[in-house]
Amino acid sequence: MDRVCWKLSLVFLVLLVSTCVEASFSYRMEDFISAVKQVEDEDPGSEPLAVLKRLRRAAEVNDPFIQYFLFSDLSGVPELAANLSDYIRKAVHHRVTEDAKEEGVVLTPDGTTVALRPLLLGIEAGLLAKTRGRVRGLYQLALARDLGFSLRQSPTVTRRLGPDGCWDDLSSPHVFTLSDSPSLLTTAQVNGGMDGVVLGLEVSDKSRRPLKLSSLLAEYYCHQLEGKGLDTAPRLISRRRRENFRQLVVPLLLARQVVKSVQLQQSLTGLSNMGRKEKKVLMREVKEGMKEFVHMYMDCPPIVPRCMWGAKPYIGTPTNLSLPLSFMFIHHTSTPSQPCLTFEQCSADMRSMQRFHQEDRGWDDIGYSFVAGSDGNIYEGRGWYWQGAHTLGYNSVGYGVSFIGDYSSILPSQHAMELVRDQLASCAIDGGRLIPTFTLRGHRQMVNTACPGDALYSEIKTWKHFGEVQK
Secondary structure, eight states: OHHHHHHHHHHHHHHHHHHHHHHTOOSBHHHHHHHHHHHHHHSTTOOHHHHHHHHHHHHTOOOHHHHHHHOOOGGGSOOOOHHHHHHHHHHHSOEEOTTSBEESEEEOTTSOEEEHHHHHHHHHHHHHOSBTTBOTTHHIIIIIHHHHHHHTSOTTOSOSSOOOEEESOSSSOOOEEESSSOOSSOHHHHHHHHHHHHHHHHHTSGGGOOSOHHHHHHHHHOOOOOTTGGGGSOSSSGGGHHHHHHHHOOHHHHHHHHHHHHHHHHHHTTOOOOOHHHHHHHHHHHHHHHHHHHIIIIISOOEEOHHHHTOOOOSSOOOBOOSSBSEEEEEEOSSSOSOOOSHHHHHHHHHHHHHIIIIISOOSSOSOSEEEOSSSOEEESSTTTBOOSSSTTTTTTEEEEEESSOOSSSOOOHHHHHIIIIIIHHHHHHTTSBOOSBOTTOOBSEEEOSOTTOHHHHHHTTSTTEEEOOO
16 A cells, blocks of 8 residues: 555656646746757657657647648657647747737747747758758748738738737746737747748758757857857857848848748639739739838847836826937947846846936936847837937937947947947938938938047047037
8 A cells, every 4th residue: 555655646746747847938938948858858869850840740830831841741740748748839839819919939038039930940941951052941931921911911001010029027928918909920920930041041051950959949049148249249149130131031032932922822722823913913012011021120120129128117298209300319328337248137227227317317217219238139218209318409309329338448349339320220211210311401310429538439430421419
């Protein structure tokens, strides 16, 4: 009897430990990678392709469009343990609920949210490639099909792409809520699609194929920046997502892949083939929609929304800016004095500045419109539409942008400066929020507000289209 009780207790203990381990997973990329590692450990000799198939079976991701490119019958693929399978299904199976909750997404260490389905499909397509750089179905699986759904909507639809959103808890995220009414292609889906394309092309080179899927994901998403930040960081990391995607993808070619995806989707669902005239109309619609996609996700830098860095509410009622503006004023924070290299530290610095501006200065909010970290992100302060408190006498006519750190004797990282000088400025101009090049008064579009003698002051004087404000 004692031996039976001991055996039952042991079985109960094993089940309890297993259940607790699975239940402890949140929707952080690190936790998803740990789950992938569990799948790998169940069969130590399994290759990444076999692991990806097991993940797809658990997530129930295998519609005819996917089967067309991946040739995969998953009926013979071993099932995962129930608790692990349930977590994988929830983490990978993408959908947006009626109350704007987005599922099938995870929070990455760089502060962005990524849909796992297009990421994993892109990697699987890359691993199936026989020739480096020629990956059958890569763009369709990772991005083009979803782009087709989104860009073919009626012109009266107010949102074709996005939005982003925020997590309920950054340390243990479980619920991701979109910040506005959803489109058919959210920012998390775009992030996952871009990563799927980048990594899919990388692993199409047989010499670069990883031994473990978990290792590939960890190296890409979990790299820790040091010293000069992204200036000395590896090429293949998630913080370089947009620049890598820009280098790999030609918008016109992506538009053609979108059209092909729409045609294939129609064929697979039994609809008649598209005629020449209908195809021309489709291509015109897609090309027009691609302009918005390129602006939002290829020209603009990644901008961390207020809710993600933990902003307190604006005190009172904000004053709206009258767009377009004439200037972009450049600052550095002095305090905090050190560059921030992680999403966590940059977010803490943003909260610290907002607290100082609201409580010590008596302002309504953090003064800057945007703030540049050295982690590869721009952080939203008062944003595109609220008047800031950054440059006395000029707050109503320009955006205030500050680098986190004291740059009186050293410069920000080259990457951070390019983020502001090239991408944020271009984003403002192309979005119709900033008058390009010169104003009618002859003033320069971007204005140096650093103190004379500062290293940053001297650097900004060399930037194209920059002038100075009289203090």
